[in-house]
Amino acid sequence: xxxxxxxxxxxxxxxxxxxxxxxxxxxxxxxxxxxxxxxxxxxxxxxxxxxxxxxxxxxxxxxxxxxxxxxxxxxxxxxxxxxxxxxxxxxxxxxxxxxxxxxxxxxxxxxxxxxxxxxxxxxxxxxxxxxxxxxxxxxxxxxxxxxxxxxxxxxxxxxxxxxxxxxxxxxxxxxxxxxxxxxxxxxxxxxxxxxxxxxxxxxxxxxxxxxxxxxxxxxxxxxxxxxxxxxxxxxxxxxxxxxxxxxxxxxxxxxxxxxxxxxxxxxxxxxxxxxxxx
Amino acid sequence: xxxxxxxxxxxxxxxxxxxxxxxxxxxxxxxxxxxxxxxxxxxxxxxxxxxxxxxxxxxxxxxxxxxxxxxxxxxxxxxxxxxxxxxxxxxxxxxxxxxxxxxxxxxxxxxxxxxxxxxxxxxxxxxxxxxxxxxxxxxxxxxxxxxxxxxxxxxxxxxxxxxxxxxxxxxxxxxxxxxxxxxxxxxxxxxxxxxxxxxxxxxxxxxxxxxxxxxxxxxxxxxxxxxxxxxxxxxxxxxxxxxxxxxxxxxxxxxxxxxxxxxxxxxxxxxxxxxxxx
Numbered sequence: 001x002x003x004x005x006x007x008x009x010x011x012x013x014x015x016x017x018x019x020x021x022x023x024x025x026x027x028x029x030x031x032x033x034x035x036x037x038x039x040x041x042x043x044x045x046x047x048x049x050x051x052x053x054x055x056x057x058x059x060x061x062x063x064x065x066x067x068x069x070x071x072x073x074x075x076x077x078x079x080x081x082x083x084x085x086x087x088x089x090x091x092x093x094x095x096x097x098x099x100x101x102x103x104x105x106x107x108x109x110x111x112x113x114x115x116x117x118x119x120x121x122x123x124x125x126x127x128x129x130x131x132x133x134x135x136x137x138x139x140x141x142x143x144x145x146x147x148x149x150x151x152x153x154x155x156x157x158x159x160x161x162x163x164x165x166x167x168x169x170x171x172x173x174x175x176x177x178x179x180x181x182x183x184x185x186x187x188x189x190x191x192x193x194x195x196x197x198x199x200x201x202x203x204x205x206x207x208x209x210x211x212x213x214x215x216x217x218x219x220x221x222x223x224x225x226x227x228x229x230x231x232x233x234x235x236x237x238x239x240x241x242x243x244x245x246x247x248x249x250x251x252x253x254x255x256x257x258x259x260x261x262x263x264x265x266x267x268x269x270x271x272x273x274x275x276x277x278x
Numbered sequence: 279x280x281x282x283x284x285x286x287x288x289x290x291x292x293x294x295x296x297x298x299x300x301x302x303x304x305x306x307x308x309x310x311x312x313x314x315x316x317x318x319x320x321x322x323x324x325x326x327x328x329x330x331x332x333x334x335x336x337x338x339x340x341x342x343x344x345x346x347x348x349x350x351x352x353x354x355x356x357x358x359x360x361x362x363x364x365x366x367x368x369x370x371x372x373x374x375x376x377x378x379x380x381x382x383x384x385x386x387x388x389x390x391x392x393x394x395x396x397x398x399x400x401x402x403x404x405x406x407x408x409x410x411x412x413x414x415x416x417x418x419x420x421x422x423x424x425x426x427x428x429x430x431x432x433x434x435x436x437x438x439x440x441x442x443x444x445x446x447x448x449x450x451x452x453x454x455x456x457x458x459x460x461x462x463x464x465x466x467x468x469x470x471x472x473x474x475x476x477x478x479x480x481x482x483x484x485x486x487x488x489x490x491x492x493x494x495x496x497x498x499x500x501x502x503x504x505x506x507x508x509x510x511x512x513x514x515x516x517x518x519x520x521x522x523x524x525x526x527x528x529x530x531x532x533x534x535x536x537x538x539x540x541x542x543x544x545x546x547x548x549x550x551x552x553x554x555x556x
Contacts, residue, residue: 128431153406
């Protein structure tokens, strides 16, 4: 999916919602456990109930990998069920030396080889240039690089400051910017500190940002939009638990839709406020 | 495998060799391509030919994941073929927020859930405390955290210096040290700059270090030992291409053994020189 196509979807759906598919078998409705593949069955129902309200889906690869071969089968089926008008994000936090990152890129981008053809993947930048650039060599695919995350541990290293006062996450953005373009690079920026977006936008005014941490992790959509939105929207705001675990009953998909709709409506108001849609 | 058991194996085998299983289907002998699972067949032959000469095996997870479900099946069989007297290392470079890192830990440590029960896993530290500590919660398992890697891009961020002159990789070691012990934490330190080990040993005098980059990547075993060895050896030196791709013919396993034997003999000499064995 190209940048232009993504922006078009945001305008059509009046939404910049990303639905996280961190599907945990201990949290899904009990009646699904009788299914052959409960995780896939759950995901398919969530996707069908929300796909007109969101522009992206983000399976968290750990939740599949933790069940080994069986989990990888659920992931394969889930990927196949993702609608083509949504950006598919493999939330994998991969990154290794060049030849290995190339293999990870094939794992998530090269459908002929691996069975999976995600549009994008999240990347950990610690190993530098050759760990990131192999993901940028695939036409129409995106690398979404960790910049400032929303978890407690994010302050351990991401705020590490050099003698000029530049923090590591700023250095990451400045360097990584030179390796790709706004057509194939995004950054992960946590929502838990709204004003944090001011600094991010100084370094990456035009890039799309993938924003976890709204909802269960405590971030506010309004703050994120106030400080993080740009003229093309430039935001994909993720929600997981608030949507997919809205109910543990037979109505889980309906309740998920209701929660997604609430967020879509808030997002529509923000897009109107910013003059991106009418 | 505990620290004491690992040190014992090093003394018994007179070796601190780790064999990397970065098995690339385009580089293995052509006659194996007729096998049902060429990657596993190759790995099994390499393991059988080298297991008395090394103390660890390190499958590089990307090389399996790049073939999707089929690759994961090769990984599963490979893990089952690893001998119990060798430390098994999932070279996965994982790391995410706490609940997700826990899932990754289950993927590689929790045999009952995932089918895989590796002894250790490599971890990317960018996301900080909660991305690392879930891997430390498993008895008898190890987190091997990236500190100073051997690739070209390692200088992009790992050398980022604060106002006191402390570099990021030093900050990583200092912080991560406080989260675990020498019984469940190791660091990845590339071999390409031997003197780099002096600084590493200032911050982590007693930890085991996993050292890639000897051989194909240009590092010298002598330099690594001179600057990096401690009284318990404290090193696991990885070699991949020099061993597993020593021949593309029917003799690939014999040639792999010959190369592993050369390294084992050099290592034996270093262990004697250091007074660790006689």
